[in-house]
Amino acid sequence: MATAPLLEVKALHKNFGGVQAIRDLNFQLAPGELLGIIGPNGSGKTTAVNLITGFVKPSSGKVLFKGRDITGQPAYRIVRLGIARTFQMVKPFYQLPAYKNMIIPLYSPRVKKLIGGKYGDRDAVALDLLEEVGFERDARVAYKAASALPQGYLKRLELAKAIALQPDLVILDELFSGLSLAEVASILPIIEKLRVEGKTIIMIEHRLKELFRIADRVIVLNFGQKIAGGRAADVMESAAVKNAYLGSEER
Amino acid sequence: MPKRKERVDRGINVRSGGVFALCSWREMLYLAGPRLLPVFICLFLPLVLDAYWQKVLLSVAVFALLAISWDILAQTGMISLGQALFFGMGAYVTGILNHYWGMPPVLTIPLAAVCGGLICTTLLLPVLRLRGIYFSMVTLILPLMLVRLVEATRIFGGTEGLSGMTPLPSKWLEQYMIVGALLAALFGFRRMLSSDYGLVLKGIRDNDRSVLSAGINIYWYKTQALLIASTVGAFAGAFLTHVYMFVGMPVFALDYSILPIAAAVVGGPGSLAGATLGAFILVPLSEVLRGAGGLRIVFYGMFLVIFIVALPEGIFHFLQRKYHQFERWVEVD
Numbered sequence: 001m002a003t004a005p006l007l008e009v010k011a012l013h014k015n016f017g018g019v020q021a022i023r024d025l026n027f028q029l030a031p032g033e034l035l036g037i038i039g040p041n042g043s044g045k046t047t048a049v050n051l052i053t054g055f056v057k058p059s060s061g062k063v064l065f066k067g068r069d070i071t072g073q074p075a076y077r078i079v080r081l082g083i084a085r086t087f088q089m090v091k092p093f094y095q096l097p098a099y100k101n102m103i104i105p106l107y108s109p110r111v112k113k114l115i116g117g118k119y120g121d122r123d124a125v126a127l128d129l130l131e132e133v134g135f136e137r138d139a140r141v142a143y144k145a146a147s148a149l150p151q152g153y154l155k156r157l158e159l160a161k162a163i164a165l166q167p168d169l170v171i172l173d174e175l176f177s178g179l180s181l182a183e184v185a186s187i188l189p190i191i192e193k194l195r196v197e198g199k200t201i202i203m204i205e206h207r208l209k210e211l212f213r214i215a216d217r218v219i220v221l222n223f224g225q226k227i228a229g230g231r232a233a234d235v236m237e238s239a240a241v242k243n244a245y246l247g248s249e250e251r
Numbered sequence: 252m253p254k255r256k257e258r259v260d261r262g263i264n265v266r267s268g269g270v271f272a273l274c275s276w277r278e279m280l281y282l283a284g285p286r287l288l289p290v291f292i293c294l295f296l297p298l299v300l301d302a303y304w305q306k307v308l309l310s311v312a313v314f315a316l317l318a319i320s321w322d323i324l325a326q327t328g329m330i331s332l333g334q335a336l337f338f339g340m341g342a343y344v345t346g347i348l349n350h351y352w353g354m355p356p357v358l359t360i361p362l363a364a365v366c367g368g369l370i371c372t373t374l375l376l377p378v379l380r381l382r383g384i385y386f387s388m389v390t391l392i393l394p395l396m397l398v399r400l401v402e403a404t405r406i407f408g409g410t411e412g413l414s415g416m417t418p419l420p421s422k423w424l425e426q427y428m429i430v431g432a433l434l435a436a437l438f439g440f441r442r443m444l445s446s447d448y449g450l451v452l453k454g455i456r457d458n459d460r461s462v463l464s465a466g467i468n469i470y471w472y473k474t475q476a477l478l479i480a481s482t483v484g485a486f487a488g489a490f491l492t493h494v495y496m497f498v499g500m501p502v503f504a505l506d507y508s509i510l511p512i513a514a515a516v517v518g519g520p521g522s523l524a525g526a527t528l529g530a531f532i533l534v535p536l537s538e539v540l541r542g543a544g545g546l547r548i549v550f551y552g553m554f555l556v557i558f559i560v561a562l563p564e565g566i567f568h569f570l571q572r573k574y575h576q577f578e579r580w581v582e583v584d
Contacts, residue, residue, distance in 0.1 A: 055460070079466030091458045096450075103447050104454045108466040122447060165466060 004067060006031045006200050007083075007169060012051055012061035014044075014224075021047040023224045025061070029169070034191075034201045036211045036232070039221035045204045046088060048221070049171050053085050054078040065169070080110045084167035086158040088174040088204075094147035098135065098157055101146055102126035105164040114166055126164075133160040133190055152183035159190065169200045176207045184210055212236075254580045264575040285574065286438075289527070293434055297426035305426060309494060311534040312429040313487045317511035318518070318526035319436050320483040325520055326444060327476040328456030330383070333390030335507035336374070337484025338491075339397065341367035343407060345489035346498030350413045360489045367485025372478045379473050394503040401500055412499020419493050429490055433527065436483055441523050452476055510534075517558045519565020528567050532558075 007029040014022040022044045029035055037045050050056040052063055054075035063071045070078050092101050105111070106122045127142055133156040135142045141153060149157070155175055162170050172191075176184045188210060194201060195214075205211040212218070212232040219229035220241050228238040235241055263281045296308055317334045324331045345363035348354045354362070378389045402410055419425045443449050454462045455469050462469050488507075492498045510533065511526070518529025536554060540547045562569050 053464070055463075074468070075463045076466050076468045079464060085464055087460070087464070091461060093454060093457050100450065103450050104462055104467065105465040107447055107451050110466045161461075161465070 003030055005029055005064075006033075006066060007052070007202075008062075008064040009048075009052065010062040010064070012048070012063065013059045014047055014051055014056065015059045021224050022051060022058070025221075025224075025226055027219055027226070027229065029200060029202070031168075031200055032195070032198055033216050034195055034203065034214055036215035036218040037202060037204045037221060038206070038208060038211065038218060043221040044224040045221055046173055047224070049085060049173050049202075049204060052078075053083055053171065079108070079165060079167075080113075082110075082168035083171065084162040084165040084169070085171040086155075086162050086173055086175060088177060090151075090154045090158045092146040092154055092157055094145065096146060097143050098146055098149060098153070099123060099126040099130055099142040101157055102129060102160060102164055105161045108165055110165055129160050129164050130157070133157075133163070134186060135160075151178050152180070152187075155179060155183075156187065156190075159187070163194070167199070169202070170194065171202045171204075173204045174206060175203070176205060176210060188214065253583045255583050256578055257581045258572070258576045258578050260576050261574075289437070289524075290434060293430045294427075297423070297430065302422075305422065307535060307538050309425065309429055309491070311530050312433045313491050314510055314514060314534050315433050315527040315530035316429075316436055316483055316487040317507060318514040318530050319433075319440060319523050320480040320487075321511045322515050322520055322523050322526045323440060323444070323476060323480045323483070325515070326449075326456060327452045327473055328382070328459065329473065329477070330387045331390045331480075331508075332387045332512070333392075333394050333508050334484055334511045335394040335503050335505065336390060336397070337367065337371050337481040338488035338507040339394055339503040340371050340481070341485025341488030342492040342498045342502040343367075343488075344370070344485070345492050346413045346416060347407060349416050349493075356417055356419055356493045360486065360493065363489035363492075364482050364486035367488065368478050368482030371481035371485065372474060375477055375481075376474065379470055379477070391508065394508065395505075398500050398503045408499065410500060412497060412501075414497045414499075416493055416496040416498065418496050425494055432486065432490070437523055437527050440479070440483075444523070513555060517555065517566060519567035519569070522565075522567055522571075525565045525567030529565075532566070 005028040009025055009027050012022055012025040013020070025044075025048060027035070037048065039045050047056065051058045054070070054073050054077070057072045061071070062069060065078070065081055065083060068081070070081065092098075100123075103122050103126060106125055127137070130142045131137050135153065135156065141149070146154065146157065155178075159172070159175060162172075175187065175191075179187070184207060191201065191203075192214060203211060203215065215232055217230060218232050218235045220227050220235060220238075222240075227240045228235050263278060297305060300308060317338060320337060321331055321334055341363045344367045345356075345359040348359040348362060349356070374393060375390065378386055381389065401407060407413060419428070444452065451462060451467060451472055455472060459469050462472075488502060492502070511530070514529030514533050515526040516529070517533060518527065519525030533555075537547075537551055540550050543550050558566070564572075
């Protein structure tokens with residue numbers, strides 16, 4: 001690889017009691033790359049994200065971000081270094097309007113540091129960010145309580161909360177799950193725009209068709225192990241992948 | 252024809268929601284009224300009450316402060332069953348400073364509030380990671396442990412406690428000091444909780460992983476909330492010590508843990524005003540029921556159940572809703 005990798009995962013292991021959730025995971029991520037992680041349910045995709053973002057401490061192995069060892073650091077410190085993530089299960093603050101949900105990421109020390117001070121008006125910044133992910137300003141969707149929003153908007157809100165942190169690496173954990181085709185189609189351009197802006201992205205996805213359209217590379221997990229990796233088309237051809245994943249979950 | 256109840260925001264509520272819309276004294280009064288009313292009541296009450304009820308007012312204000320302290324913790328997702336820890340720590344610190352070093356109350360009360368708060372926060376620091384009932388259990392046990400510690404080691408007067416504290420110079424100072432502190436805490440912390448900082452605290456309660464993933468150190472913020480809450484509680488304890496001129500094992504009693512929670516629940520948690528209102532109802536109620544003799548606690552418990560069953564949202568939220576919205580029955584087609 002010509003440029004230094006942004007993220008390096010080296011021989012990562014994680015045991016939960018007797019269960020090996022992640023076994024010997026290795027991969028590298030170049031700046032600006034979009035990596036897809038796929039695999040059947042329970043194959044360790046979300047655990048991998050949790051290990052990288054510090055929500056779970058690995059049993060062994062190393063995670064390097066911008067050449068710096070971040071293994072086992074607390075989650076909030078890893079975020080401050082520039083890794084933002086979304087959650088598969090969106091749990092916004094339901095009683096608050098959507099834009100007020102953005103206040104917490106905008107309160108982050110990382111954002112304060114980057115702007116060189118405090119935001120004057122966090123509400124205004126929140127509304128701008130929400131418009132970026134498709135909250136129509138004219139329809140005043142951003143002012144509605146999160147409990148009144150459909151799933152598609154909640155996922156956009158989750159994405160906006162990650163973008164608000166101005167991260168170098170965004171990890172999207174099943175952003176498309178539970179969304180209709182139309183909703184997915186309307187969120188895809190937002191992700192493509194992020195790429196144009198030079199963000200590095202990891203996507204955990206079950207929606208393979210959409211993922212393969214935008215991903216540079218894909219790695220396949222099964223029972224916590226990487227069973228294949230490479231360009232999307234090549235991965236699809238691999239017999240092991242067909243066996244483990246597509247054979248059982250053909251759509 | 253089936254009907255459903257519709258709740259509609261009052262016109263004046265909508266108009267006065269935006270600062271720019273205020274154009275009449277009526278609208279300004281609508282906004283200021285609910286805020287000025289408690290201020291007037293608190294400032295007026297000491298003037299009209301007799302000596303006995305003035306003491307009750309002190310007790311009301313102290314329990315209201317403890318309930319506010321409980322509510323601040325609850326908003327940050329920490330359910331405390333041990334307000335007595337904060338209260339008792341403030342009481343003992345002021346007692347020690349006054350008894351052994353002879354410091355005047357003007358020094359001991361602020362010092363006890365701050366030091367008591369710091370000590371309580373330090374004591375609870377190791378269990379800050381515990382969530383839900385586990386945190387609650389520890390807070391419940393700590394004051395009970397400290398009582399036994401005082402009893403067994405006979406420190407600070409042991410079972411007899413320390414008496415002969417310097418009293419506050421006048422009963423008017425007593426009254427207005429605690430009432431002023433209550434109003435300051437009520438309005439100050441309400442403002443704090445509705446700011447962006449307060450939003451982060453409430454975020455920790457609702458979904459701490461989401462706050463963590465915003466790069467915010469939730470333990471640091473929990474520590475801050477704990478320090479604020481325990482300082483408020485310690486202040487209440489320090490104050491009452493100088494009023495009673497005594498500090499001893501009863502300051503860690505369960506009453507100081509349970510009554511603030513009852514006040515906050517009856518009044519409506521989550522607003523601080525509810526907690527204060529709850530204290531203003533429950534403490535006098537308990538005094539009135541003294542006439543019932545042995546049945547006092549039975550009646551008291553009955554009232555608690557009635558309040559909670561009839562108004563589960565809390566009295567304050569009920570009143571707030573009535574103030575801001577009107578209701579009507581509309582036909583469902």
